Amino acid sequence: MIKRAFECFRQLNINCVAFLAVLPLFVFTFMFVIGPLIYMLVLSFLQRAEVWGIVNKFTFKNYMDIFEPVYLKTFIESFKLAITTTILIMIIGYPFGYFMAKLDAKWKKRMMLLIFIPFWTSSLIRLYGWIIIFRANGILDKLLMALNITEEPLKLLYTYPAVVVGMIYVLLPFMIFSVYSSAEKLDWSLVEAARDLGASSMQAFFTISLKLTLPGLLSGVVLTFIPSMGLFFIADILGGNKVVLVGNLIQEQLMKAHNWPFAAALSVVLMILTSVMIYIYRRISNVKELEGLV
Amino acid sequence: MEDFILQLDRIEKSFGGVKVLNGLSLSVKQGEFITLLGPSGCGKTTTLRIIAGLEKPDSGKVYLEGKDVTNEEPNRRNVNTVFQNYALFPHMTVEGNISYSLRLKRLDRAKIKKAVSEALELVQLEGYEKRMPSELSGGQRQRVAIARAVVNEPKVLLLDEPLGALDLQLRRQMQTELKRLQKHLGITFVYITHDQEEALNMSDRIAVMRDGKFEQIGTPQEVYDYPKTSYVARFVGSANIIYGTAYDVNEHTVVFKNEDGIGIVARNRANIAYGQKVTVAVRSEHIRLTPAASDSNAEGFVGVVKEKSFAGGLLQIIVALADGKELVASRHGIDSTLVPGDKVIVTWAPENAILVDLEGA
Secondary structure: OHHHHHHHHHHOOHHHHHHHHHHHHHHHHHHHHHHHHHHHHHHOOOEEOOOOOEEOOOOOHHHHHHOOHHHHHHHHHHHHHHHHHHHHHHHHHHHHHHHHHHOOHHHHHHHHHHHHHHHHOOHHHHHHHHHHHHOOOOHHHHHHHHOOOOOOOOOOOOOHHHHHHHHHHHHHHHHHHHHHHHHHOOOHHHHHHHHHOOOOHHHHHHHHHHHHHHHHHHHHHHHHHHHHHHOOHHHHHHHOOOOOOHHHHHHHHHHHOOOHHHHHHHHHHHHHHHHHHHHHHHHHHOOHHHHHHO | OOOEEEEEEEEEEEEOOEEEEEEEEEEEEOOOEEEEEOOOOOOHHHHHHHHHOOOOOOEEEEEEOOEEOOOOOHHHOOEEEEOOOOOOOOOOOHHHHHHHHHHHOOOOHHHHHHHHHHHHHHOOOOOOOOOOHHHOOHHHHHHHHHHHHHOOOOOEEEEEOOOOOOOHHHHHHHHHHHHHHHHHHOOEEEEEEOOHHHHHHHOOEEEEEEOOEEEEEEOHHHHHHOOOOHHHHHHOOOEEEEEEEEEEEOOOOEEEEEOOEEEEEOOOOOOOOOOOEEEEEEEHHHOEEEEOHHHOOOOOEEEEEEEEEEEOOEEEEEEEEOOOOEEEEEEEOOOOOOOOOOEEEEEOOHHHEEEEOOOOO
């Protein structure tokens, strides 16, 4: 590659210019994506040292450890949470994105802005806002008690539902935008044609609109499911130490236990699991638009 | 009322404060081929959408087979549409598209299969069942759209400029085929076009539309030979419109005059009185041009040849009159001794001049 780059400097024809233009991207990808991946893979087969660091000795122990009930449970927990989150996001986000595409241009812009504004602040900081809402005698508790819906504080902070809400809050926009972008391309005259041919509005939705916006829905699912497997700071902030996900486990092993090889092994397994998920989605949907995500 | 399969009764519709349909009424007989003819933006498509139920009128009623369906959903009307852009479902095969309405009715498979193959045979697309719409040419998509709409055996088939996207040759061929299909199926067709030739060629009746109203409804011959208004005369067969004042009137003929000369109208359609303002339509092919020098005393309009052009098998000669208005005369064939700048006298056979824009005519 380096040799070719030098040759290109001398020739400078159009193919070579294109090659030179993407060269930095190659270098970047190699240094920051492929390199670390290989490093992580190698690391996951090494042993941890007694005190700090690693010993260059090959072992399968890290992978065997994952099958210990404690860690296995964490994986199952994460999976359950990711599925719950994704389903809820689908239920909220699909109609949201779908109807947003039906709005006229002026309202589309406004809605878009409303969804984008929170992105101007770090999601970490925004999550602290949820602490104020969820904590015992916080905004939510006070409101519910003032309305006589509950008598005692619910103490929602550091519970499973709080984590789910946090996940939905952070990941929902991804679903909305991917559904929106495919609903936007939907030709509404097709829905009218279906109605004209005898479909009720429900039938027209399921046979035409849903089928044609499926690529958006599925890429939304991929965009929300994968992060929800790995996001650790939401469970950290809103779940305390009560909800431990794979992401938290990796972070703990890396930062607190300093067991780098085990953290690497956990990451590799998580990566394989999500890749399998994407592969299954691709097989089910046979949608080419997902290719860019893999 | 039972005699008519489709009736529109004083339909009004506005979009954002702009009145698109302005008291539209129409009665269509069973098996009729009726064309709504008008320029784009005159409300044709809106009318069709109201019949299909895709749009609700602000006021007025729609009757199908004598039944008020104004507030019925589109899927509850036995009316199908061939959309302008065909609106074929891109994720379904040709078979899937055509069988869509039958599958909704939950007919059994064998019946559906038979109906689909019959519909494909009808539009001469046998063997295309498994193709996707994206693999078809424009003309083939058009045929699939028609098959999809007729397979449901609608009482009325609505066609929204179905031939607009096709090239001229294919359009001519499809005109003949559509007419044949309509005869064969006996379905009432409501056809939209802005192409007067198409309308004259295919329709049993033509409804000429302007600004959300019907200007004239009649057989192609009526509309062509006896246009009621100058608008119809111009739109159907591009007639020349001449304004003048009645100069000599009797039971059968009207002689009128404007600053360019004198003209004659054969039929006194509405008891024109002396001195009354009249509007006269003369079709370009009926206009005779005589060089002025040879016959300077002839009664007729005087003008100067301004331009000659040859298009569509017709030679068009544009004559500028003294008042700055222009008349178009057309001939078959390319030869004419007239050259731009020649002074000519414009005449026509009195029976070819039609009085239009008459109040109450």
